[in-house]
Amino acid sequence: MTFDWPDILRAPADVVLPRVAAGGASLVWxxxxxxxxxAVLAVPILLLPAALARRGDPALRVATYLGAxxxxxxxxxxxxxxxxxxxxxxxxxxxxxxxxAAVAAAWTAQHQYGGALLGEHLGQLLAIGWSVTVSIIILRSHLMPAWAGWLGLLASAVYLTNQGDILATAISGFPVWDVGGLLGSYLWALWLIALGVLLLRRANSNAH
Structure with missing residues (x-):
């Protein structure tokens, strides 16, 4: 919010770099x-197979690697x-x-590689792959209420639409749904919170 994220991700170097300089150390921190x-999200992703008592599930094992x-x-x-x-x-x-001019070109190169390719395209696709797999396991195993599985699939589908915005940075005219990324990320976060609450309730139930 202090840096106009995520809209600033699509701004040119002559807009972004002066904003970075003006932000100073506080923005860096x-x-x-x-x-x-x-990064803390890696911890529950890695522990989820144990929490669901499905360490031997090959699909969940692969999904865990993808999520991490x-x-x-x-x-x-x-x-x-x-x-x-x-x-x-x-x-x-x-x-x-x-x-x-040289710095602007360098900015664009690293921004497309480290940001659009690695962080957004691959990072989001792998996260979606993880959440889809977990949601399907929930629906098939009945370890949690079915709505948790359906919510995960819905959040994943909406989040996937953000790929249009990412691909549009490389393919001119690629269709973009402007609110897809924001709505998808909020739904995905809501699903993660719901999943955590359900896991805690499951653990408390088993303890009693």
Whole structure:
């Protein structure tokens, strides 16, 4: 919110880099906190097979690897704003016209590779693959209420529409649903919270 995220992801270098420079150390620390807070998601992903008592489920095992990989890729995408963006912003703000043009090209290259490709495209697809698999397991195993499985599938489907916005950065004219990413991410987060609550209730029930 302090950096106009996620809309600023699609802004050009001459908009983004001055904003990064103006944000200073507080913005860098904000991104650092966002990155490592998101990285904590790897813990419940890795522990989910044990929590569901399905360590031997091959589908869930593969999905767990995919989910953990998605967190790693997202972490790389977030940490670009800590280790890459500030240095480019400094060079851009202190350089002449030729330097700014070179820095803008460097910004675009790393932004498309580390952000659009790794963090957004691959990171989100792997996360969606994990959530779809978990949702199907919920529906088939009846370990949790069926609505949890259906909510996971719905959140995954809506979140998948954000790929249009990502692909549009490489393919001109690719169809984009502007609210897909925001709505999908909120639904996905809501599903994660619901999943956590259900797991806690299941653990308490088993304890008694």
């Amino acid at each position: 904000t991104w650092f906190a966002v990155a490592w807070t998101y 990989a998605s967190v790693l890729l997202a972490l790389i995408g977030f940490l670009r704003w800590v280790f890459v963006a500030p240095a480019l912003a400094d060079s851009y703000m202190n350089g002449d016209e030729g330097t700014r």
